[in-house]
Amino acid sequence: MLVAKVVGTVVATVRSDGIDRPTYLLVEQCDTHGAGKKKHLVALDTVGAGPEELVLLSQGSSARQTAVSDKRAIDAVIVGIIDSVEEEGRETYRK
Amino acid sequence: MLVAKVVGTVVATVRSDGIDRPTYLLVEQCDTHGAGKKKHLVALDTVGAGPEELVLLSQGSSARQTAVSDKRAIDAVIVGIIDSVEEEGRETYRK
Amino acid sequence: MLVAKVVGTVVATVRSDGIDRPTYLLVEQCDTHGAGKKKHLVALDTVGAGPEELVLLSQGSSARQTAVSDKRAIDAVIVGIIDSVEEEGRETYRK
Amino acid sequence: MLVAKVVGTVVATVRSDGIDRPTYLLVEQCDTHGAGKKKHLVALDTVGAGPEELVLLSQGSSARQTAVSDKRAIDAVIVGIIDSVEEEGRETYRK
Amino acid sequence: MLVAKVVGTVVATVRSDGIDRPTYLLVEQCDTHGAGKKKHLVALDTVGAGPEELVLLSQGSSARQTAVSDKRAIDAVIVGIIDSVEEEGRETYRK
Numbered sequence: 001m002l003v004a005k006v007v008g009t010v011v012a013t014v015r016s017d018g019i020d021r022p023t024y025l026l027v028e029q030c031d032t033h034g035a036g037k038k039k040h041l042v043a044l045d046t047v048g049a050g051p052e053e054l055v056l057l058s059q060g061s062s063a064r065q066t067a068v069s070d071k072r073a074i075d076a077v078i079v080g081i082i083d084s085v086e087e088e089g090r091e092t093y094r095k
Numbered sequence: 096m097l098v099a100k101v102v103g104t105v106v107a108t109v110r111s112d113g114i115d116r117p118t119y120l121l122v123e124q125c126d127t128h129g130a131g132k133k134k135h136l137v138a139l140d141t142v143g144a145g146p147e148e149l150v151l152l153s154q155g156s157s158a159r160q161t162a163v164s165d166k167r168a169i170d171a172v173i174v175g176i177i178d179s180v181e182e183e184g185r186e187t188y189r190k
Numbered sequence: 191m192l193v194a195k196v197v198g199t200v201v202a203t204v205r206s207d208g209i210d211r212p213t214y215l216l217v218e219q220c221d222t223h224g225a226g227k228k229k230h231l232v233a234l235d236t237v238g239a240g241p242e243e244l245v246l247l248s249q250g251s252s253a254r255q256t257a258v259s260d261k262r263a264i265d266a267v268i269v270g271i272i273d274s275v276e277e278e279g280r281e282t283y284r285k
Numbered sequence: 286m287l288v289a290k291v292v293g294t295v296v297a298t299v300r301s302d303g304i305d306r307p308t309y310l311l312v313e314q315c316d317t318h319g320a321g322k323k324k325h326l327v328a329l330d331t332v333g334a335g336p337e338e339l340v341l342l343s344q345g346s347s348a349r350q351t352a353v354s355d356k357r358a359i360d361a362v363i364v365g366i367i368d369s370v371e372e373e374g375r376e377t378y379r380k
Numbered sequence: 381m382l383v384a385k386v387v388g389t390v391v392a393t394v395r396s397d398g399i400d401r402p403t404y405l406l407v408e409q410c411d412t413h414g415a416g417k418k419k420h421l422v423a424l425d426t427v428g429a430g431p432e433e434l435v436l437l438s439q440g441s442s443a444r445q446t447a448v449s450d451k452r453a454i455d456a457v458i459v460g461i462i463d464s465v466e467e468e469g470r471e472t473y474r475k
C-alpha cells in the first residue's frame with residue numbers, strides 16, 4: 001500500500017461506477033514523514049478519513065475488496081487511517 | 096483514479112476488443128488545476144465526456160467493471176465527469 | 191490503453207504460455223503523432239498488425255480478455271490498429 | 286517480485302481491510318546489494334520478517350494469494366525472507 | 381511482456397508463496413539489444429532459463445497463468461526464452 005495524505009475532494013455527478021453517493025478524496029503520495037510528493041490520485045474513502053490525515057491506499061483489483069467498492073470501477077481506495085509511522089527506530093509521523 | 100483531460104479521439108476499425116462501436120477518447124493526465132502533464136492514454140468513454148472536460152480514469156481490471164467494458168480487453172475507462180476539485184480549502188477546478 | 195508502434199518481432203520457442211504459434215511483436219510506446227518514446231514492450235498480436243503501424247495496447251489482466259490470450263500468461267496484447275488520432279482539433283496521425 | 290528492505294512499521298487502527306491484527310511493515314525498495322532506493326511501500330507481513338531484512342514483495346492481485354490476505358484490500362505482501370542474492374557470479378547479499 | 385536478462389539467483393527459504401522448491405531468478409530489464417537498464421526484478425522461472433539469456437517476463441495476474449504459479453503469490457514469471465529480436469529490419473539479438 002502507499003502512504004498518502006488527504007488534501008481535498010473531487011465531485012463528479014455524472015458517473016458510471018454504480019456507487020451511491022461515493023466520497024472521492026484527493027490524496028497526495030507522501031514520504032514517511034507525511035511530506036507530499038506532488039503526485040495526486042483520487043481515491044474512494046471507506047474509513048471516514050479527514051483533511052491532512054495520512055492514509056493507507058490500496059490500488060488495482062485490491063481496491064475492490066471492500067464492501068462499498070466490490071465489483072465497482074474503482075482502482076484506488078483508502079483502506080486505513082495511519083496512527084503512526086516508525087522508520088529505523090524513530091517515529092516519523094503521529095496523527 | 097487519475098484526473099485526466101479529454102483532448103481528442105482515436106479511431107480504430109480493426110479491433111479484437113469485441114465492443115460494438117466504442118468511443119475511444121485520447122486523454123491527458125492532469126494536475127489538480129487541469130493542466131496537462133504530457134502523458135496520454137486512450138480510454139473507453141462510458142459517460143459521454145466532451146472535449147476539455149476533466150474526467151476520472153479507472154485503470155486495470157477495475158476498468159472492466161462497467162456494463163460496456165465487462166469482460167473486454169479494455170484497461171482504461173472514463174468513469175466520471177469531474178464537476179469540481181477542491182485542494183487544501185481552495186477550488187482548483189470547476190467545470 | 192497505450193498508443194504504440196510496431197517496430198519488430200520477437201521469437202521464443204521455449205515458452206510456458208501455452209499459446210500455439212503466437213505472434214509476438216516488439217512495440218514502442220509513442221506520442222500522439224506516432225513518434226517513439228524509446229520504451230519497448232513485447233505484445234501478443236491479435237489483429238494482424240504490420241510494421242510501423244500504430245496500435246492500441248491493452249495491458250494487465252485486460253490483456254487476457256481476447257480469444258487467443260484467454261487464461262494465458264500474457265500481460266500485453268495488441269487489441270486494435272489505429273486508423274487516426276485527433277488531438278485538440280487537429281489530426282496528428284493517419285494510417 | 287521486488288527486493289525490499291524492512292525499515293519500519295505502520296500502525297492504523299481505523300481500517301476497512303477486514304484483517305484481524307495485521308502487521309504492516311514499512312519497506313524500502315532495494316538494489317541487489319540491499320541499498321535503499323528511497324521508494325517506500327507499506328506491505329502486509331506474512332512471514333515474520335524483521336528489521337533490516339531483505340524480503341520478496343508481491344504486489345497487485347498476487348498479493349491476495351496468501352491465507353491471511355485472501356480477498357482482502359491488500360496490494361502488497363511480503364512473501365519471503367531473502368537468504369542470499371547472487372548476481373553475475375558474485376554474492377551481493379547474505380542474511 | 382518485458383524483455384529481461386537473467387543475471388542471478390535469489391534464495392529464500394522462509395516463504396508464504398506455497399510453491400515447492402521454486403527457482404527465483406534475478407532478472408534485469410533490457411533494451412532490444414540485451415543491454416541492461418539497471419532495473420532488477422525477481423521472477424519465478426518456468427522455462428529453465430540460464431544465465432545471460434534474454435527472457436520474456438509476464439507480470440501481475442498474468443504471472444499466475446502457468447501450472448506452477450497458479451493461485452500463488454507470484455507477480456513476475458519468466459514465460460519464454462528469447463531466441464531472437466528483430467527491430468526495424470535488423471536483428472538486434474540472437475541467442
